Amino acid sequence: MSNSKIVAIQMDPIESVDITADSSFVLGLEAQSRGYQLYHYQPQDLAFMNGLLTARVRAMSLRMEAGNHFTFGAPEVIDLGEVDVVLMRQDPPFDMSYITATHLLDHIHPDTLVVNDPASVRNAPEKLFATLFPDLMPPTLITSDVLAVKDFRAAHKDIIIKPLYGNGGAGVFHVPPGDDNLNALLEMFAAISREPVMVQAYLADVRKGDKRIILIDGEPAGAINRVPPDGDVRANMHAGGTPLPSKLTNREIEICQSIGPELKRRGLIFTGIDVIGDYLTEINVTSPTGIQEINRFDSVKLEARVWDAIEARLI
Secondary structure, eight states, X not given: OOSSOEEEEEOSOGGGXXXXXXXXXXXXXXXXXXXXXXXXXXXXXXXXXXXXXXXXXXXXXXXXXXXXXXXXXXXXXXXXXXXXXXXXXXXXXXXXXXXXXXXXXXXXXXXXXEESOHHHHHTOXXXXXXXXXXXXXXXXXXXXXXXXXXXXXXXXXXXXXXXXXXOTTTTOEXXXXXXXXXXXXXXXXXXXXXXXXXXXXXXXXXXXXXXXXXXXXXXXXXXXXXXXXXXXXXXXXXXXXXXXXXXXOHHHHHHHXXXXXXXXXXTOOEEEEEEETTEEEEEEOSSOOOHHHHHHHHTOOHHHHHHHHHHHTTO
């Protein structure tokens, strides 16, 4: 490897990213503009032997040019302990493969700065991490106990059921009063996974939008409001939600101030939280999105702020 600054990006295939929406893409562009040599690899390209963590990578250059947004070099194996920064940016599912990658990256962090801190990512799965702040959340139940779910529904009437480790709005169901599908849904979840489900009181404010707030080093940096399509409760952009410009309310500032110090303490430099009405619903620490939408709405460049926070740790 050369003596230039080096960032290795652990992410999904660069070929398939939407360059107008992908946060990892603009983080890579910003690193490139700062003089970093970029390398791309996927989690399955990691190898650990005799205390050495390597990855089969390809040198990469990026361009904001539709249909021609990247160029790859030839595959090569590099020692990740010799690079400056690893961006851990592959999308969930947060499964054992994801967890294994965090354990492997533990071997090089913090001598090689991994963003976000791999141990903190492992210990803060999105939906579970939010439960550290119960006063900020809507009524919430995590269980595999069918009777407990039925008791929760009896108490709250209108509920949402979702997989504990899902992402992008996949598998999220609204079960209103009188809906006879609860048993079938619970049977389906049990057949798919041994994991508990998350059950929450339905928040009617979701019709007004599900706010995505980006925090950089524990400080709120911007927000978008994602409005679900007609006939759907899911506001995730992967599920057809429409992003709209938004400013933070006093309640949202209060939520950020409550969780921000813990994010910073854990080395979670780039995070995204979801807020519906007055309630925190998730804290996204794996590969949060929203940078490009906020950039366009607010005329900012959040990827530069993320890299400022990263480079402050390299000094």
